[in-house]
Amino acid sequence: MTEGQPRNPGRGTAGANKALAAAIGDAGCSYASLALRVNELGRRQGTESSYDKASVTRWLNGQQPRANTPELIAAVLSERLGRPVSPTDLGFLPDPQRPVVGRALVYREDLADTLHTLAELGSTDISRRSLLGAVPFVASALMNPQREWLLWLVESPESARLDPVTAGGPVEQVHAMIGMFDQMDNHFGGGGVRTSIVHYLCTEVVPMLQRRGTPPHQQRLLFAAAARLAAMAGWSSYDAGEYGLAQRYMTQALRLCAEGRDRVLGGQILAGLSHLATNLGRPDEGVALARAGIATAKGSGSPLGLMRLYAMSARGYAAQNRAGETAEALRLAEQQLAASRGAAQESAWVRFLDHHYLQAESALCFRDLGLGAQAERTAGESVVANEGRRRRQAISRSVLATAHLQQNRLDEAIGTATEALSTLGSVHSERSVQALRDFRKRLVPSRHEPLVQEFEHKSRPVLGAVA
Structure with a gap:
């Protein structure tokens, strides 16, 4: 109609x-x-x-x-x-094609209903893309999963520390696929791997969860692995600019995570929802989700997981121009990083987090607070450190360009932004594109400069027309 x-x-x-x-x-x-x-x-x-x-x-x-x-x-x-x-x-x-879009926003107690919703969402996503249409991000729908997860957190006993890698069987197989998807995502961005993740999750992993007779220990680990995959489907959707789908996959991931009783992973899923909310203009919700994640991850034995959650709260505070709260959150993130005994002692879900990750997130905070010199230092270090991670490097280059601009160094800003633009050619990442669009918006007061006009012309095929 x-x-x-x-x-x-x-x-x-x-x-x-x-x-x-x-x-x-x-x-x-x-x-x-x-x-x-x-x-x-x-x-x-x-x-x-x-x-x-x-x-x-x-x-x-x-x-x-x-x-x-x-x-x-x-x-x-x-x-x-x-x-x-x-x-x-x-x-x-x-x-008639969209009922699942509404259901997928809800964290449901009924596990069978959750699995059915996730399978239907994935099927609709892959095979009926033109009918699915644009799916909106709904900030008000973030309250339900937060409330239900926190209630589970209060009512459930402490989770045991289990090693999923040595579990063998289907769990080991799913972890091998997660590793492969992670590697592809880091090199090429979520847009290039998203469909493969969704297809594997909904056609292979969900049926595994629906089978009867799996030993309880294996079943629990399998649910945690499925939650990680659903969260990856969310992150890759986010990276492809499918923000509403990202919210829905992450919401369902949180429900699967409760079955896996994995608090470290639960905190990381909440970190993903926090990142999404802050970047879509709801930093208040971003801070609330990060705080829920901190409550989840405390006592889980994962300083790196807590580091990321404090960094996400800092991002939300910075987007609200709350400099004091941002500085305190970054201090706590540094404290957790120092407390970690190394990646090998951490959960498999957070071993990718390190000093360079915190640098990159700190640079975004400093950018949003207008602290150009600090943003330049941390973003510059992130660019050097993340040579093998094209998406992270593209984002950090865009932040570095903004830092130069904030210090009235237009020539350097345009030069760095041009390097970021060339990086985007090999990365399917809407997040990377948005970071460079943020820089381009800041060029408006200098649009009369020939250098700026040349950059706007060169960037239009990738970034679209200037709004």
């Missing part, structure tokens, strides 16, 4: 959308502010629109918005109302 088509042609004026009108009234927002926020949220998720108060009037008169706009309207009103509402709650026609 397209924009301008009545929701129910046979109802005439009776087709007015009373449910939407009631929700807008309860939210206390004007038509213009609703339209503006829908446009803004859509742009963050790769959808360009120019709705205005007249568009809202048409929706109220019974017209069905196009594409994923009903989900965006629901996301905006959920924010304003402080509770989740769905497109069907707002009187929009349900899309």
Whole structure:
């Protein structure tokens, strides 16, 4: 159904959308502010629109918005109302291909339902991409998984320390695949490996979890491995610019992690959701998710896992320009890094974390706080250290370019940004692209400079037109 088509042609004026009108009234927002926020949220998720108060009037008169706009309207009103509402709650026609998109936002107690939802989400994602359409990130839906996970954390006994690598059987097989996907992701970005991860998770691993007769020890480790894969599906979706899918895979990963009783991994999944929320303009939620992760990982014997979570809280604070809280969170991250006895003594899920990871995240914090000299030092060290990790190097180069710009060194900034642009040619990573777009936005005051105009022209094929 397209924009301008009545929701129910046979109802005439009776087709007015009373449910939407009631929700807008309860939210206390004007038509213009609703339209503006829908446009803004859509742009963050790769959808360009120019709705205005007249568009809202048409929706109220019974017209069905196009594409994923009903989900965006629901996301905006959920924010304003402080509770989740769905497109069907707002009187929009349900899309028969999208029910799983709503179910996948929920952390469910019923394990069989979780596995069915994950398998259906993956199947829809892979084989019916054109029908799935753009799936929006819904900030208000982050409350449910946080609450359910924290309740599980309070009610469940301490998890035992198990070594998944020596478990043998299907667990060892799944870990081998995780290692291969990790290597591909580091070299080529999530966009290049995403479909393979989703396919393996939903066609091979979920059926393993549904089989009966697996010994409890093996079953628990298998659930933890599946949770890691689902989180990887989330991260790779994030890297491909599929932010709504990223949120849904990570939410389901958290539920699988409870079955695996793995607190280190649970903390890392919450770190991923925190990263997603902060980068999509909800740093308050990013901090809340990081704090939930810190509560999860404390006492788990994983200083590196805690280091990452404190770094994520620092990112959220920096995005809110809260310099004191940022500095304290980074101090605590450094403290946890120093407390680690080395990667070999840590969980397999966090062995990739090291001093260079913290440098890169610190550089982003300093950039957001406008601390150019500190951002230059840490981003520069990250560029040198991450030569083999193209995505991380591309992001750090973009941050380094911004640091030069913050210190009024335009020539160096453009030169470094041009190097970042060349790196992007071999990395399928929307996160890397967004980091360079952030730099380009900061060039607006200097757009009259020939050097800037040349960079904008050169970057347009990769970064798109200047907004």
